[in-house]
Each structure stands twice: as C-alpha cells, then as structure tokens.
Amino acid sequence: MPELPEVQTVVDSLRPRLVGRRVVAARLKRTDVVRPEGFDLAGALRGRTARTVDRRGKRIIIALDDGNRLYIHLGMSGRLTLNEPEAAMARHTHLVVELCTRDGEEALQLRFVDPRRFGGIWWVGRDDPGSDIGPEPLGLSAKGLGHRLSHTRRAIKSALLDQAVVAGLGNIYVDESLFAAGVHPLRAACELTAEEIGRLSRAIKMTLRRAIRHRGSTLRDYVDGAGEAGGYQAMHKVYGREGEACVVCGSAIRRLVLGGRSTHFCWRCQRVSGPGR
C-alpha cells in the first residue's frame, strides 16, 4: 500500500504536468469514493485550475485557484495518473478529470483508479487537509518523536503505524526503519531509551529518503503519476523476506502478525529487551 515515499513520488511526478491546467470537465463514475457523501465534486472542479500539488502524510493535496482544496488517499490499491485522453481506460476508474492544453502541450486526463476502494477523494474546502494527523516524520526531531511515543505503552510497531502519532508511515517503512534502528517491533513505545529513540529517528529519515530516491516500492498496484513502477522493493532488508537471511547477521528473517498486520524483523539484530535489562 502506498506510504510516504510512494505518495511523494506520485506528487513529484504529477506536479509539473498538472499545475496550471484548467479543468474542462470532470466525470465521477462512482459517487461513493467522494467525501463528504453527496458532494458535487464534478461541479466544484469544472473551470478551476490546479495551483499546487503537495503531500501531507499519505495524502495527495491539490489546491485550486479559488482557494479550495481536496485530497486523494490511495488506500491499498489506488492510482492517480495523468494520461493521454486516448489511453485505454483501466477497470475501476472512478474519476476522470479532463484538463485543457497548456503552453502548447496536449490535453490530458487525470484519472483515479482504485479496485479495492480503500482510498478516496476528500473535499476539504478551506480547511487544513492535515489537521487530523500527526507531524511529518522527515521534519520531526528525535526529541519530538520521543515525546509522541512517551504517552503509549503500545508496541512500537503499532504506535508508528498510527497516523495520529506520526503521519505517512505504513507497514513497509516501519519494518525497515525498526530493523535499521535495531529495535524489536514489540517493544513498548514508552520504554524506548533516548539512545534508541535517536537511532529510530535517524533510521526513519534515512529509510524514507532512500525510498523516495528510488521512487518508492512497487509490490502489486503502486505506480507513480506517469504509470511507472518504483524501484525500492529490491532494497527491502526485512519486509517480505520471511525465511531469507538477514543481510547483517545471516539469521532467518521472521514474521509475526501484530494487530492483523504482518511484521518482519531479525530476532538477533532487533532485541526484545532494551539495553541494560
């Protein structure tokens, strides 16, 4: 499922081709992908121009020239792509936005496809599209992260998946970050030492930056705004590698299920007990 690096890659690939284009028409093929329910998204988009395209957490935020904003969440299987109008329409295309020509470039269509429909389109108007989620991990200090984790006894894996604690991380990058930091996924979040928090903070930033550089991870559905797959999946050290050798110590990578989610870790490199216990 798309996480921060994938969403950032989609945003970066859409921005140069989308900003400044006026919406000629929008066709919503499934109304239940839009929140609030019953909102006339096609009517609100018609005649407007995309002013900015940004990311907040796992949300793709599009600001319009009238000051209104909407965000798209890709959920599990969502894709937001710019296509030539004559390109074949994928199944489960829920929204098609016809964009006019710009600076002599051809007309394009912005298409939202989501077979599993865990994603959707949220119209937020003038409200802050990120007011209900935690801070961005790339801008969060180790102290700030430690403060946010100090209030919960939940497993560190579960705490980092909680978008209200920190926004943008999902299953892949939490597992990879915990491995890079040498922290076991079941450790209680509030019991991590300052040294461990420091390692974790650095590991999260390093993992996310590398994944962004490699344009995210494609496991099944994810593609960027131009329909291209990512390349970071080949560099995963624990995620999806159950039974394979740890790149550091050679032990078999293990998998456990926590809160219904697969968790991958190295039992030797990531210790259950904290230092000094």
Ligand SMILES: [Zn+2]
């Ligand atoms: Zn290991």
